Amino acid sequence: MWYESGGKYYDGNKLHVKYTGSGGDPREAKYELEDLTPQLVVYGHLYCKDRNLNYEPVKWATVYLYDYDYSDGSYDNLSSAVLTNETGYFEFSPVENVDWDEDGGKLDISVQFIAGSGTGCVRDANNETYRSITDPYPDASGSKLSVTHYLPNDITHYKAWWVYDTLCEGWDYLADTVNYGMAGVGVYWQWDHDADYGTGINITHGHGNASGLFIFLDGKTGDDGGSANDPDVIIHEYGHGVMYKVFGDYMPPHDCSQGHWMTGISEPGCAWVEGWAHFSALAVFNDKYFTDTTYWVGPGTDTANLETRNGNLNFPDGDSCEGNIAAALWDINDSHNEDYDNLTADFSEIWDVLQDQTTDEDTFRDFYDSWCDLGHDKSKANAAIFQNRINYNSPPGIVVTVPEALHDYAKTITIAFWTTDTDGFVFDVAIFYSRDNINWNQLDLPLKSGGYSTRGEEKWWYVDWDTTLCIDEDDTVWLRVNATDNLDATSSDDTDGPFTVDNVASHHWRYFTPTDWVADQTPDCTIEVKDVTAGLDVSTAHYKYSTDGGSTWSGWIGASCTGSDGTTSYQTITAGSVPFYQDSGTQNRIKFKIDDVVGNTGESGEYTVKIDSTNPQVSVRIRITHHYGDTSDYNGVPMFNLVKAVPEGSSPLDLLQSVADVTMYEGRVYSINGINESPPYYWYLYINGIPAPDEDIDTYQLRDGEIVHWDYSSMINAGEGEGGGASGSYSAMNHPEPSTSDIVKLIPEGSTPLDLLKSVADVTMHEGRIYSINGVTESPPYYWHIYINDIQVLDEDIDSYQLRGGEVIHWARSNVGNAGE
Structure with a gap:
């Protein structure tokens, strides 16, 4: 029943009618209904309550x-x-x-x-x-x-x-x-x-079937509700369900009927599904510890650290141990790398292998094969798995090609061999020689060329062996090379038979010094020498030197020699303070000689002594200012202007870092002596008064007498150039320290003198002329005149002349010239 209250009409407490006007032909009243x-x-x-009872x-x-x-x-x-x-x-x-x-x-x-x-x-x-x-x-x-x-x-x-x-x-x-x-x-x-x-x-378990996925938790064993207390156990069972669904409502064949546990040996399929389930808990909680307070993970402990496989838990070798599989998956996934493990793979990579398996992943080995087939990092995964006592590693391959059996060699031999590794990389090689094919001696030889082999690649090695350091007379020699991969697996290869080394000589010379550049123009020079028959006469050691590359030589000059007469072991001859008195990398030469005790003279070859006693430097001025050349302190930080000697080839950044505390950010100088960039104020570089791009700060090579100026100021952005392209703007400062009466302005290319003036001052025009600048008006006979590059120009140029970079615009109120009619 309708009733009215306060000008509104109600039906019970549900609706009301409100008069909203009338109209139409014939005229009708209009009403509105609302639900109240x-x-x-x-x-x-x-x-x-959570697990901490909060x-x-x-x-x-x-x-x-x-x-x-x-x-x-x-x-x-x-x-x-x-x-x-x-x-x-x-x-x-x-x-x-x-x-x-x-x-x-x-x-x-x-x-x-x-x-x-x-x-x-x-x-x-x-x-x-x-x-x-x-x-x-x-x-x-x-x-x-x-x-x-x-x-x-x-x-x-x-x-x-x-x-x-x-x-x-x-x-x-x-x-x-x-x-x-x-x-x-x-x-x-x-x-x-x-x-x-x-x-x-009656123990905690889970399964999947056509009816769905189910987990059955033991709430009776142990204290206080059993497996409800163990999130790792719950996610373990959840992990079984995940594997079942991802494998297409299918579980890999596995036989766990004989029981299984973290540190036990079981059938490989059982170890795989259980190891995956253990890892699922580690991944979900991002935690290397697996805890089971209901059934425990091993004797005397309810928690296993699968990063270190802790305490008194004994993990057997191989992929039939589910704990090894869980730990291997964790090392593949986690960011903590140690020992052999150097892999951090996203969980998504493991998931990719689980989803896109290239073979039925019935075991962990099948998972690893799919990992490799799908292009994931085989070498690092192999190492991470190996660290957890699962060895899928293949030893490296090695073949020695030089020296060849039954060939003759003398003095220095180039040893050549190649290595390969299918699932890692060759980490080291060791070279051995024998003179009887029974006793072997290792050589300490630097690699000449080649390098470590990586997965699936053959890599050649070349090593120079100076046999005179080991073999004094003609002899029959065998050679063996061992290759060791990153997981300490080793393979070896021998030459196909013996070869001959012929090193007969009256004297043997080795280990000349110095071999690198020296700064002393009168250096000491040494060499080792021996005679294996009569022995050395140590009092007869001499040297001579040349300063023109060996064209002419000094006379023989006495030198010292260690040891005593008749010695047959290596001794050291020292030529003290050799008077080259010049810098050169090619012209300074030296030779040695010594007699044996029966008067036979042995002479060494020529050796070059490289001398550079100079330290080339350039003198550069560096200025630190703010706000377009202001040299006063800024926020209590002093500016400075000094001359600095720096090594030739130094960059502006090298110079700056030698005199100030510098912080970089994304290739730019962000802070100098604690003054940080804060938009719109940035640190700008000028070299000889010219703005320099950011890439010059560490690539431009400074020359003697140049001026490097860092100014903390606002680079004025004049907007886009013609057609929306990059601005052709001018630098905000065209010289290192502009006068305080000048303003340097960054403007778009094509701007006119009038555009520039209006961008920095309050301007009033009258009949095409400048009448007032910042309230200073013309008053005959004083008018505003324009000078471009110190040349007075016509009034019509003020809005038609297109400015170029570096030009100087000068407005002067004076009585020079005729202002016109």
């Missing part, structure tokens, strides 16, 4: 909104279900706050929370999902109702929510890292109930 049923928004937070928000709980009927104790569903977010917050869409099926008054609100969602759910032995419902809020008034609910402080209840929270963490990890929406998993757990929920297995 009161609306109610219910929102709030859900909390539960209340924390519950995420991803399913929340239902009900009206409680006191008349029969039933609940009427008022809205679609919502989920709590990461902070435990939930909010329902507005509902009509009218209790239609009872007294017509306000709603009696109850909110129910379910330990379930699309991620899965947690159920009890009666197949009921764990839930909690609030007491009714009778006759909820107002437009909003806040409901904060704490799940019951009951260990048999809140631990079920622990399980649900762990389930959500597993789902969230896959969604975040690889964008995978894992199917929902049904988890069964009940306080003081074992894991047999009709499966016939």
Whole structure:
């Protein structure tokens, strides 16, 4: 029945009619209807005790909104279900706050929370999902109702929510890292109930079938609810479900009927599926520790450190140990590299291999083969796996090609061989020689050319062997080369037979010094010499020198020699303070000679002594200023202007870093002596008064007498150039220290003198002329005149002449010239 109140018309408490005017032909009155049923928004937070027994928000709980009927104790569903977010917050869409099926008054609100969602759910032995419902809020008034609910402080209840929270963490990890929406998993757990929920297995386990994915947790073994206390165990079982789904609702064939454990030996398929499940927990929680307080991970411990395989746990070798597989996957994935492990692979790379397997991944070896086939880093993965006592490594290959058997060689021999490695790299080589094919001696020889081989590549090595250091007379020699890869696997190859070395000489010379450049123009020079027959006469050592590249020589000059007469071992001759008295890399030469005790003279070859006593430098001025050449202190930091001697070839950055504290950022100088760039103020470089691009700061080579100027100022950006392209603007400072009466301005290419003036001053025009600048007006006989590069120009040039870089524009108010009519 309509009734009127305050000029409005109502039907009960639901609708009202409002007169809005009239119109039309014939004229009609117009009315508007509105729904006045009161609306109610219910929102709030859900909390539960965490594993530290502190209340924390519950995420991803399913929340239902009900009206409680006191008349029969039933609940009427008022809205679609919502989920709590990461902070435990939930909010329902507005509902009509009218209790239609009872007294017509306000709603009696109850909110129910379910330990379930699309991620899965947690159920009890009666197949009921764990839930909690609030007491009714009778006759909820107002437009909003806040409901904060704490799940019951009951260990048999809140631990079920622990399980649900762990389930959500597993789902969230896959969604975040690889964008995978894992199917929902049904988890069964009940306080003081074992894991047999009709499966016939009373210990924690999981399986997947056509009905879905399920995890059955032991809530009886141990104390306080069994596996509900172990997130690693829950995610372990979740990992089985992940493998089942990713492999296309299929589990690799595995036989765990004889039992399995972290440090035990089992069938390779069993070790693979269990090792993957262990790793799943490590990955989800980004934690190298796996903890199982219900069944323990090994004798005397409930926690295993799979980075170090800790304590009294004994991990056997091979991929039949599930702990080795979990540790290997962790080392592939984690960012902590040590020993052989130098690999940090995203979880997405492991996931890629799991999804795009090139063969049925029935074992961990199959997974590794797929990893390699899909182009992931084979060498580093092989090393990371090897570190965890799984050896898939192949030894390197090596073939010696030179010297050849049954050939004759003298003095220096170039040893040539090649190496290869299919799953790593050759880390080192060792060369041995023998004079009887029984006793072998290692050579310490520097690599001449070639290098370490990498995966699948042949790499040649070339090493010069001065046989005179080891073999004094004609002799038969064998050669062997060992190659060792990055995982310490070794292979060797010998020459096909012996070869001959002929080194007969009256004396033997070696180890001349100096071989590198020296700064002393009168250096000491030494050489080792021996005679293996009669022995040396040490008193007969001499040297001579040349300063013209050997064209002419000094006479023989006495030198000292170690040892005593008749010695047959190597001795050292020293020519002290040889008087070259010049710098040269080619012209300074020296030779030595010495007799044996029976008078035979042996003479060395020529040796070049490279001398450079100079230290070339250039003298450069450096200025540090601010705001276009201001030399006063800036924020208490002194500016400076000094001359600095720097090595020839130094860059502006080298010079700056030699006199100031410098911080770089993205290739630019960001801070000098604590003055940081702060837009629009930046550090700008000028070389000889010319702005320099950023790339010059560490590439331009300074020359003697140049001026390097760093100015902290604002580079004025005049905008885009013609057609929207890059600006052809001028530098904000065209010389190092502009006069305070001048202004240097960056403007677009093609700008006129009038454009420039208007960009820096308040200008008034009159009949095409400048009448006033910054309030200073013309007043006969004084007029404003323009000079370009010190030459007075016509008035019409002020808005037609196009300025070029470096030009000087001068406006002067004077009585020079005729201002015109």
